[in-house]
Amino acid sequence: MTIQFNDETFRDDYSFYNSDWAIKRFPFPFHEDSYMYAVNMEQHRGGPEGSVYEKRFDVDEHYVSEMRDRAMVLADDPLRCQSLPHMTLAGWDLLELIMVSKSEDYPDLFELHRDGNQWRWVNKPLGIDDTFTFLDETTLPYGPMEYITRQTQGDFCVLDQRDDMLWMDAGMVTTQADWSLDFDIGMNFFEWHAPVPLAHEKGIFKRALKFLLNIQQGAPARRLNWTMTVNPLLDTSPENYHIWGIQKTTLTPENIGSKQHLRVELQTFFRLPRSNALVFPIRCYLCSFQDLMTMPKWGRRLHRVVRDLPVELATYKGFIDNRPMMLDYLSQFDDGLPTSPGVWPDQETEPPLQK
Amino acid sequence: MSAAPQKAKPGGQQIPVVVSAVVPLNDLVTRFEFQCRDGGAFPPFSGGAHTVVEMKDGDLTRLNPYSLMSDPADSSTYAISVRREDGGRGGSLFMHQRVKQGDEMMISYPVNLFSLDLRAKKHIFFAGGIGITPFMAMIAQLERSNGNWELHYACRTESLGTYVDVLSYKYPNKVHIYYDDQNQAIPLEDLLDGQPLGTNAYVCGPKGMIDWVHAAASAAGWPDAQVHSEEFLKPEPGREFEVRLCKSGKTITVGENESLLEAIERAGVEAPFLCRGGACGQCETDVVKADGEFVHRDHWLDDDQHASGEKIMPCVSRFLGTLELDR
Numbered sequence: 279m280t281i282q283f284n285d286e287t288f289r290d291d292y293s294f295y296n297s298d299w300a301i302k303r304f305p306f307p308f309h310e311d312s313y314m315y316a317v318n319m320e321q322h323r324g325g326p327e328g329s330v331y332e333k334r335f336d337v338d339e340h341y342v343s344e345m346r347d348r349a350m351v352l353a354d355d356p357l358r359c360q361s362l363p364h365m366t367l368a369g370w371d372l373l374e375l376i377m378v379s380k381s382e383d384y385p386d387l388f389e390l391h392r393d394g395n396q397w398r399w400v401n402k403p404l405g406i407d408d409t410f411t412f413l414d415e416t417t418l419p420y421g422p423m424e425y426i427t428r429q430t431q432g433d434f435c436v437l438d439q440r441d442d443m444l445w446m447d448a449g450m451v452t453t454q455a456d457w458s459l460d461f462d463i464g465m466n467f468f469e470w471h472a473p474v475p476l477a478h479e480k481g482i483f484k485r486a487l488k489f490l491l492n493i494q495q496g497a498p499a500r501r502l503n504w505t506m507t508v509n510p511l512l513d514t515s516p517e518n519y520h521i522w523g524i525q526k527t528t529l530t531p532e533n534i535g536s537k538q539h540l541r542v543e544l545q546t547f548f549r550l551p552r553s554n555a556l557v558f559p560i561r562c563y564l565c566s567f568q569d570l571m572t573m574p575k576w577g578r579r580l581h582r583v584v585r586d587l588p589v590e591l592a593t594y595k596g597f598i599d600n601r602p603m604m605l606d607y608l609s610q611f612d613d614g615l616p617t618s619p620g621v622w623p624d625q626e627t628e629p630p631l632q633k
Numbered sequence: 634m635s636a637a638p639q640k641a642k643p644g645g646q647q648i649p650v651v652v653s654a655v656v657p658l659n660d661l662v663t664r665f666e667f668q669c670r671d672g673g674a675f676p677p678f679s680g681g682a683h684t685v686v687e688m689k690d691g692d693l694t695r696l697n698p699y700s701l702m703s704d705p706a707d708s709s710t711y712a713i714s715v716r717r718e719d720g721g722r723g724g725s726l727f728m729h730q731r732v733k734q735g736d737e738m739m740i741s742y743p744v745n746l747f748s749l750d751l752r753a754k755k756h757i758f759f760a761g762g763i764g765i766t767p768f769m770a771m772i773a774q775l776e777r778s779n780g781n782w783e784l785h786y787a788c789r790t791e792s793l794g795t796y797v798d799v800l801s802y803k804y805p806n807k808v809h810i811y812y813d814d815q816n817q818a819i820p821l822e823d824l825l826d827g828q829p830l831g832t833n834a835y836v837c838g839p840k841g842m843i844d845w846v847h848a849a850a851s852a853a854g855w856p857d858a859q860v861h862s863e864e865f866l867k868p869e870p871g872r873e874f875e876v877r878l879c880k881s882g883k884t885i886t887v888g889e890n891e892s893l894l895e896a897i898e899r900a901g902v903e904a905p906f907l908c909r910g911g912a913c914g915q916c917e918t919d920v921v922k923a924d925g926e927f928v929h930r931d932h933w934l935d936d937d938q939h940a941s942g943e944k945i946m947p948c949v950s951r952f953l954g955t956l957e958l959d960r
């Protein structure tokens with residue numbers, strides 16, 4: 279299908295919106311009526327047609343506007359994109375992975391023509407048509423990682439693998455859930471995860487690291503993570519907390535349905551061939567509560583998950599103060615009926631709200 | 634998550650290949666070159682990576698890891714060099730005696746457990762015998778990026794000096810050869826002394842050599858993280874033992890000449906693996922009950938885990954007695 283790109287903003291007037299198509303394919307993250315951290319990894323080898331899991335790098339209606347927002351963030355704060363000197367090869371690996379994937383998965387939007395190391399890249403939605411020499415940095419306007427991630431939705435952490443450990447040695451991070459690349463750069467897997475509650479005690483990070491160290495070329499993996507965001511903001515960074523933190527206090531019973539967003543990250547993991555580094559794309563999807571409530575199953579389930587979430591998690595995810603107001607709103611959509619297993623909305627089979 | 638659950642194939646993705654050349658190099662070592670069966674390009678790889686070659690030997694499927702030794706920038710061909718082990722379990726003999734140009738085989742995607750530290754200002758390589766193979770690819774990779782490296786390569790005799798000729802010809806100032814039968818030895822202590830800060834050392838060869846380099850580097854004050862080694866263990870023969878596989882409800886006997894992993898696979902039970910050499914951790918299996926003595930041989934579990942008796946790496950480790958596994 280051809281994608282109709284939205285003209286929208288993720289700041290100031292927040293004109294961001296989801297079409298019916300986008301709501302239906304929203305990666306609702308709860309497969310049951312409760313939630314706890316787990317080593318929830320699975321293979322990233324496609325998924326149902328039209329779902330966000332189908333392609334290696336999902337492109338949707340927000341693409342063009344998200345890239346415009348990224349350019350604005352970078353103009354204000356260039357440190358959102360960093361790459362330590364030994365990570366340049368990994369940057370080329372990433373550029374190749376994305377260009378090959380997108381041109382194969384979306385041939386009507388992206389083209390890659392290769393003649394030895396002479397490459398031509400055509401990105402139709404962004405109006406780009408560049409010719410360059412693969413592995414020669416002087417032929418691109420930015421470093422390879424920055425060049426390609428200015429054209430790809432989602433944040434990117436590029437991890438060097440040494441001594442059975444992953445190191446955050448490069449990244450493009452402008453749509454993050456309250457963490458900072460500038461702070462985490464050079465840290466290892468346990469160091470950057472230090473602020474996360476409960477998961478260390480449960481041994482989750484030890485097992486997750488073993489899994490990641492073993493991710494092989496040609497066998498990518500994925501998992502979901504989620505949090506809450508007031509207003510459809512992509513850039514919820516510590517650097518800009520003074521701007522968005524205060525917006526959490528603007529929630530009222532009247533505006534919560536449109537202002538409060540469930541923020542879901544589709545996280546994927548790919549081994550990079552030339553550098554043996556690992557890339558961790560973190561793709562952010564936003565959906566307002568009122569749009570989520572159009573799916574009866576999601577309405578029932580979201581209420582139960584938010585209600586029963588441990589205090590530590592609600593605090594870490596930054597919505598403990600607003601939880602009572604959220605529950606007042608969400609409880610209207612929970613009639614106590616059972617929900618079907620799995621993440622899908624099951625519109626045809628789940629009964630409408632009985633209230 | 635349960636978006637579209639799929640089971641990982643044990644051993645990871647495979648590539649269908651055709652043997653494009655078989656090149657004997659000396660009395661013991663032969664090079665095998667592969668091309669993609671569909672005529673396409675191989676995935677790029679990083680120096681130090683290996684591939685697991687699947688050999689169909691009658692009813693038996695052998696899976697042996699070999700370092701990729703071709704130039705990582707050449708996506709048309711992968712090459713491995715195999716030393717014939719007359720007393721081994723038969724994988725290398727199969728390659729030498731049965732594999733011919735034009736044969737179709739399956740090999741795994743590249744896996745790297747021995748990669749270059751790309752931060753290093755200088756790389757110093759120590760190779761012993763067939764341990765030269767991963768360095769062939771690393772050298773090609775570093776030459777392309779103007780990396781700073783040198784190689785110290787110990788061989789038994791001149792006639793068994795695999796790739797000595799090409800290496801010495803192409804890089805006369807960087808390659809140093811030592812022949813055992815001429816009583817030449819790598820001057821390890823001197824070499825480790827006085828390297829520029831940020832040098833990384835890599836060793837691949839017999840176990841004795843690996844231990845020697847680690848010990849000498851440590852004595853010379855090198856940080857462990859700057860000394861890298863790769864040793865593929867081979868499953869060793871041992872006494873026959875019996876294993877109960879709880880999940881699949883089967884009882885199997887592990888023969889003298891097969892590994893526990895091979896016996897599990899022979900029983901038709903799927904078990905994860907990657908390197909089949911005790912290094913990657915993929916085959917880690919929970920022990921339910923153990924009546925007897927473990928023979929742990931892997932590099933993956935730590936000493937405490939070995940002592941606990943709760944885990945075993947079936948690709949290389951064995952048991953004396955009877956064992957019950959969560960598989």
Ligand code: HEM
Pocket residue numbers: 315316317318435437444446455456457458462470471472473474477482483486487490501503504505558594595
């Ligand atoms: C190498 C890939 C990964 C990177 C770069 C990464 C990075 C991060 C970062 C930067 C944070 C925010 C920490 C903070 O508060 O400052 C985080 C949170 C977290 N990470 Fe990871 N992570 C990775 C893989 C994983 C994996 C495989 C798991 C699997 C269990 C995991 C589980 C979590 C959890 C549970 C949180 C807390 C999230 C929340 O409640 O919102 N991470 N990660």
Ligand code: FES
Pocket residue numbers: 905906907908909910911912913914915916917931933946947948949
């Ligand atoms: S398969 Fe790699 S450790 Fe057993």
